[in-house]
Amino acid sequence: MKRIASIAFGWLVAITAAHLSLNVDWNVVRERRLPIAKRKLNVAYIPVT
Amino acid sequence: MACPVTDYIASHSRSGHQFIPRMFQGFPEIKEALMSNKMQAGFMVAPMAIALRAQGVPIKIVYLGHRYGSAVVVAKNGPIHTFADLRGRTIAIPSRYSDERLIVFKALKQHGMSGKDVKMVEMAPPDVAGALAADAIDAFSMGEPYPSQAEMAGFGRVLFHAREYWPDYISCVLVVRQDVIDHRPEAVQVLVDGIARSGLWLDNPPRRQARREHAADFVGRYYFRQNPALLRWALTKPLDRVLYQPLTPLRKDFAVIVDLMRETGVLDRPIAFEEYVDPQFAERAKHETEWRYEPGDATAQ
Numbered sequence: 458m459k460r461i462a463s464i465a466f467g468w469l470v471a472i473t474a475a476h477l478s479l480n481v482d483w484n485v486v487r488e489r490r491l492p493i494a495k496r497k498l499n500v501a502y503i504p505v506t
Numbered sequence: 507m508a509c510p511v512t513d514y515i516a517s518h519s520r521s522g523h524q525f526i527p528r529m530f531q532g533f534p535e536i537k538e539a540l541m542s543n544k545m546q547a548g549f550m551v552a553p554m555a556i557a558l559r560a561q562g563v564p565i566k567i568v569y570l571g572h573r574y575g576s577a578v579v580v581a582k583n584g585p586i587h588t589f590a591d592l593r594g595r596t597i598a599i600p601s602r603y604s605d606e607r608l609i610v611f612k613a614l615k616q617h618g619m620s621g622k623d624v625k626m627v628e629m630a631p632p633d634v635a636g637a638l639a640a641d642a643i644d645a646f647s648m649g650e651p652y653p654s655q656a657e658m659a660g661f662g663r664v665l666f667h668a669r670e671y672w673p674d675y676i677s678c679v680l681v682v683r684q685d686v687i688d689h690r691p692e693a694v695q696v697l698v699d700g701i702a703r704s705g706l707w708l709d710n711p712p713r714r715q716a717r718r719e720h721a722a723d724f725v726g727r728y729y730f731r732q733n734p735a736l737l738r739w740a741l742t743k744p745l746d747r748v749l750y751q752p753l754t755p756l757r758k759d760f761a762v763i764v765d766l767m768r769e770t771g772v773l774d775r776p777i778a779f780e781e782y783v784d785p786q787f788a789e790r791a792k793h794e795t796e797w798r799y800e801p802g803d804a805t806a807q
Contacts, residue, residue: 488526498525498686498693501536501548502509504730505631505678506575506650506740506748 507741508571508750509549510729511708511721512700515797518806524696529729532630533601540565540683547682547697552760553767554603555681559782560773564684566784567755569698569791571678572705575740575748576606576668577653578613580645581638582661589617589665595644598629598637605668605677606647608766613671621770638662649677650748651732651740658739667747674759687784698787699794705750706796708741713800718742720801754788 488496509527516524528545530536533554539545541563549571558565578597580586586595599607607626614620629637634646635655645665646652656662668675680701682694708717718741726734741748757779767773799806 484523484526494690497523498546498682498690498697499528499544500509500525500697501528501530501539501545501550502571503530503532503536503549503631504732505652506507506572506737 507721507725507737507748508701508704508708508753510725511704512697514724514728515704515707515799515806516700518799518804519797520805520807524700525693527729531632533604540681543683546686547680547694549678549680551601551604551606552676552679552763553605553608553772554601555679556760556764556767556777556782557603557773558681560775560777565681566684566687567679567782568682568687568694568784568787569680569701570676570753570755571680571701572753573677573749573751574667574669574675574746575650576609576648576675576677577650578610578645578647578665579638579653579656579662580665581641582663584644586644586665589613590619592645592665593619593623594625596625596627598634598643598646598648599626600631600648601628602626603767603772605675605763606649608763608770609668609672609675610647611766611770613666616671635659635662651736654740654743655736658736672762674756676759676763679755682784691787695787695790698791702753702788702791702794703797705753706794707799708750710796714745715742716801718745754792755783755785757783 513523513527533550536548536550537554537558540548555565555567586592597610611621614623631648631652634648635652637643638646638656639661653664657664687694708721719738722737722741723734726732726737760779760783764773764777797806
C-alpha cells in the first residue's frame with residue numbers, strides 16, 4: 458500500500474513539474490507580479506511579413 | 507515580421523526582451539484584444555485602425571509594420587490571366603477593413619470596373635492558399651507570405667503586386683492604446699525604436715540578402731511556426747517584395763487610404779490625420795541606427 462502511494466505521489470509530482478515547465482509561461486507570471494508601470498507591453502501580431 | 511525580428515534580436519542584447527510578442531491568426535481578434543486591454547499594442551491593417559479610431563476606440567497609429575508585401579494571386583493554371591478576367595470571380599480578402607481590399611478597388615477603378623464586378627469574401631490569412639488550391643475561391647488579395655505560399659507550392663501565380671497600382675503602399679501599422687501613450691510613453695518609444703532598428707537592419711542594402719535569410723530562419727522556427735523556406739521566398743524573391751523602410755507614417759500615404767475607405771463605404775466621416783496618428787514616436791525614432799547584430803552572433807547591441 459505504501460509502495461503504491463509513493464508511486465502515485467511520484468507520478469503526481471512528475472506530471473505537475475512537466476505541466477509547470479511546458480504549459481506555464483513564466484515570463485508572463487513574472488510580468489504580472491510587477492507594478493503596471495514596469496510591465497512590458499503585450500504586442501499582438503499575425504504571421505505576415 | 508518587424509515585431510518578431512525586434513524581439514529576437516533584442517533578446518540577444520543587454521536590455522533583453524523589450525516587450526511580449528503575442529501571435530494571433532486574424533485581425534478581428536487583435537482588435538478585440540486591444541479593446542479589452544489584453545494587448546496594449548498591435549499590428550493591424552491600416553484601414554481597420556482608422557475605422558476603429560473613427561468609431562471612438564482609443565488607439566493611435568504610431569508606426570508602420572512594413573511597406574508593400576501584398577499581392578493578388580490566382581490559380582497558376584486557371585482561366586484568369588489579366589485583371590479583366592477577374593470579372594464575376596470570387597476574391598478572398600483578410601478583412602473589409604484592409605488595404606488588400608482597397609487595392610482591389612483601386613485596380614478595378616483603373617480598369618473601368620467597380621466593386622459590383624467581383625465578389626469579395628473575408629477569410630483568415632492562413633486559410634487563403636488552401637482555399638485557392640481547393641478552388642473554393644478564384645483569387646486572393648493578401649499580405650506575404652501567403653502569395654509566396656501559393657507560388658512555392660506550385661498552384662498559385664501572382665496576378666499583380668500592390669506596388670503596380672499603389673506606389674508607397676502600406677498594409678500593417680503599429681497601433682497603441684491611448685492610455686499607454688499617455689501614461690507610458692517611454693515604453694512605446696522603446697517599442698517603436700526597436701521596430702525602427704529592425705527595419706534598418708533588414709533593409710541594409712549590402713547585407714540585406716543574408717540578414718533576411720537569417721530572419722526567415724528564426725522567425726519561421728520560433729515565432730510564425732512556418733517553414734523558413736517560405737519566409738525566405740517572401741523576403742528575397744525579389745528583395746524588394748517587402749520593404750521595411752521608411753516606416754514613418756506620412757500624411758500623404760494615409761490620405762490615399764482614407765479617400766479609398768470613404769469611396770468604398772467603410773468610413774462614414776472624414777477624419778483628420780492627427781486624430782488617428784501620433785507621430786511623436788516615429789519622429790524620435792528617426793535618429794535610430796540598425797541593430798549591431800549579424801547572423802551567427804551571440805550578442806546584439
